[in-house]
Amino acid sequence: MPRLEIDNLSCGRGEKALFARLDLTLCEGEVARVLGENGSGKTTLLRTVAGLYRPLEGTIRWQEPAGADGEPATLHERLCFISHDNALNGALTPVENLDLLMRVAGRPASEEQIRSILADLGLKRIAHRSCERLSAGQRRRVSLARLWLTDAPLWLLDEPASALDVDARAVLCERIAAHVRGGGLALFTTHERLDLPTVTLREVTLPAC
């Protein structure tokens, strides 16, 4: 059964720890919200799990039965990370950005698939407009479209609902809940209220140093 195991994790920016000795196991079909005030290290935790920062101490492991080729999957191969800043190139269109992001993640999607998801999400009109000409909420929705394209089991979502209107937030909540009901795992931060239908939400408080 796939699971994320975090043991004795201390993270910081520079030498100083923001939080210390975090233990967390997230199993198939579990979703957890990371709690903490501004600056407490929630983004730092997600970026560390995503492999973008090195922990000060502790371990982060992905456990999953080996695939058909006999090779165990690595954490990096099994995650989809949506950062707070969306990671979109302003000079490229939503279609071009999603094509690039999916290829970088090792999960290429066809232009047809990308266009179809954007249309399903009500973003057809802006699919070929450069991202620098989009509103904050439109950019967020384009970035989140990866959640409809990826088959990664572990989702790391940093403030996924920021800038979203009420309808877009409801669509996002249903998408996360469907992922979890289907056996996926999700770890997210949010300062907004997110109601995930029919799933049990765990809460993780970052331990003070």
Ligand SMILES: Nc1ncnc2c1ncn2[C@@H]1O[C@H](COP(=O)(O)OP(=O)(O)OP(=O)(O)O)[C@@H](O)[C@H]1O
């Ligand atoms: N580039 C950086 N260099 C050094 N320190 C940084 C840098 N970016 C952030 N920090 C510091 O790291 C700490 C943790 O930041 P982080 O973004 O992880 O917090 P957060 O809990 O996600 O906050 P928020 O709720 O405001 O999003 C903050 O105190 C911040 O000042």
